Amino acid sequence: LVFTEEDxxxxxSNLLFKYFLAEGVVCGHDLFVASAKEHPDKILKELPAxxxxxxxxxxxxEEATAVKSEDFQDSMKIAWRYQNLPKMEASPTTSTKFGHYxxxxxxxxxxxxxxxxxxxxxxxEELTMQPKMKACNMNSAYAxxxxxxxxxxxxxGFDGSDPQKKQKNILRIGIQSLGSMLWGDDICSSxxxxxxxxxxxxxxxxxxxxxxxxxxCIVTVPAHLIQNKAIMERVTNLSDMVVGLESFxxxxxxxxxxxxxxxxxxxxxxxxRLNSLICDVSDTKDLAxxxxxxxxxxx
Amino acid sequence: xxxxxxxQSCSLCDVMxxxxxxxxxTAARERGQLVFLEGLKSCLDLLFGEEEExxxxxxxxQFISGSASDLKALFDFVxxxxxxxxxxxxxxxxxxxxxxxxxxxxxxxxxxxxxxxHYCRVAVCSQLKGNVVVLVHxxxxxxxEENELVVNSLCHHSDLILWVEGLATGFCKDVHGQV
Numbered sequence: 001l002v003f004t005e006e007d008x009x010x011x012x013s014n015l016l017f018k019y020f021l022a023e024g025v026v027c028g029h030d031l032f033v034a035s036a037k038e039h040p041d042k043i044l045k046e047l048p049a050x051x052x053x054x055x056x057x058x059x060x061x062e063e064a065t066a067v068k069s070e071d072f073q074d075s076m077k078i079a080w081r082y083q084n085l086p087k088m089e090a091s092p093t094t095s096t097k098f099g100h101y102x103x104x105x106x107x108x109x110x111x112x113x114x115x116x117x118x119x120x121x122x123x124x125e126e127l128t129m130q131p132k133m134k135a136c137n138m139n140s141a142y143a144x145x146x147x148x149x150x151x152x153x154x155x156x157g158f159d160g161s162d163p164q165k166k167q168k169n170i171l172r173i174g175i176q177s178l179g180s181m182l183w184g185d186d187i188c189s190s191x192x193x194x195x196x197x198x199x200x201x202x203x204x205x206x207x208x209x210x211x212x213x214x215x216x217c218i219v220t221v222p223a224h225l226i227q228n229k230a231i232m233e234r235v236t237n238l239s240d241m242v243v244g245l246e247s248f249x250x251x252x253x254x255x256x257x258x259x260x261x262x263x264x265x266x267x268x269x270x271x272x273r274l275n276s277l278i279c280d281v282s283d284t285k286d287l288a289x290x291x292x293x294x295x296x297x298x299x
Numbered sequence: 300x301x302x303x304x305x306x307q308s309c310s311l312c313d314v315m316x317x318x319x320x321x322x323x324x325t326a327a328r329e330r331g332q333l334v335f336l337e338g339l340k341s342c343l344d345l346l347f348g349e350e351e352e353x354x355x356x357x358x359x360x361q362f363i364s365g366s367a368s369d370l371k372a373l374f375d376f377v378x379x380x381x382x383x384x385x386x387x388x389x390x391x392x393x394x395x396x397x398x399x400x401x402x403x404x405x406x407x408x409x410x411x412x413x414x415x416x417h418y419c420r421v422a423v424c425s426q427l428k429g430n431v432v433v434l435v436h437x438x439x440x441x442x443x444e445e446n447e448l449v450v451n452s453l454c455h456h457s458d459l460i461l462w463v464e465g466l467a468t469g470f471c472k473d474v475h476g477q478v
Contacts, residue, residue, distance in 0.1 A: 137364070137406065146346075147347075150343075150347055197404060197405065197406045200404030200405065201363065201404070201405055201406060204339070204342060204363075204401070204404070204405055205342060205343070205346060207306070207339060208339035208340065208342050208343045209343065211307070211308040211311070211339050212308065212339070212340065212343065228442075229442035229443075230441075230442050230443035230444065230445070230446070233436075233438075233441060233442065233443045233446070234400070234401075234403065234404040234443065234446075235404075237306075237398075237400060237401065237404075237436050238306070238401065238404065274311065275311060275314045275315065276315065278475075281470075281475075285470055
């Protein structure tokens, strides 16, 4: 369960969201896209185009040389020990077998979609019938979403309930702007919300569904609007991976020369510990991102 | 050993423990030595289960459905696990709860959580001379007042407190944290 704290205007978290779904298309996974503000079909039309083997080296070659010429060779005074550490690899130099790269200036062609099964949940279009799920004092939009996810997992056999199904596949679930007012939750608009437990209950049940099926999920939340910080602490404990994006737009960091090459920071609040007692902690803790014409990179 | 992992599934726990020599959760379960309450599965059964499955015993996680905010059903589960039908009560049982902080986000109150732990202590520690091991989350600048209340109260009532945290000086490659 990847929990993403949206940046102030949702620009970059939206991009990350689309990357997750695009990766699903390229890998042949089934998709489940849920949103209360944008129709999922529209989101899917805007996925970035994958960079295929031969073209990507050229594309990235251009980007890489541009970066090198900007490298400043100033010697560091206080942080001199860091000078000798290698820069974190930002671009693929060898052909990677894990994950793909995308060109954000182009949208994915419809042919790539044809064989992909996609399930959409667009809140305004969902019927307002009573959810079959046992009453659990949860926000009804969340309850309906959970029921929809549970139904797809069961019907499509992602939970192994259909032994006939030979081809096992993965369900990639993307839920956009959870917790926002469009989902009927007031945790983003009030510091004394009516039901402080709705989001955490939702995540707990979602976690249960993910654990019992072959699925992965990304949830984006406008965390900067949630005034009750206790909720964010609880949410972190309920998620496997928690990442926050902070964009520099409109903040004083925009003019800080330290950040002149970047558009924002990436805060990793939690790394997953699945199938192991400890997690793989990377050496680099300070991450920033930038969005160039074709690439979104994290360095 | 009644083990209540609220956040991980049975199979993941099995995998994690399999790396420890001589410890096999699966074998322990088969011997009847280890009783699992898999919170996530219980919750799904409660919310998505068919009507017919709701026989006799209420779900241990009843409080999620909002019918009651107390943890009586959860305690009943613990108690019945400690006294399996047709045999003597366990000698020197250990109750493991992982983790208590999760319960607060699911609709229960700090008082209900503390009551539950109190009842467990009476049943496990006093009556059966066993031990209770509870995991909670906390941090210095936490704004989760309900959680801090639970943590402080537990600290007062505990015989041993193990506080595990990262280093105050920040991330370090060789030493991950302190106990």
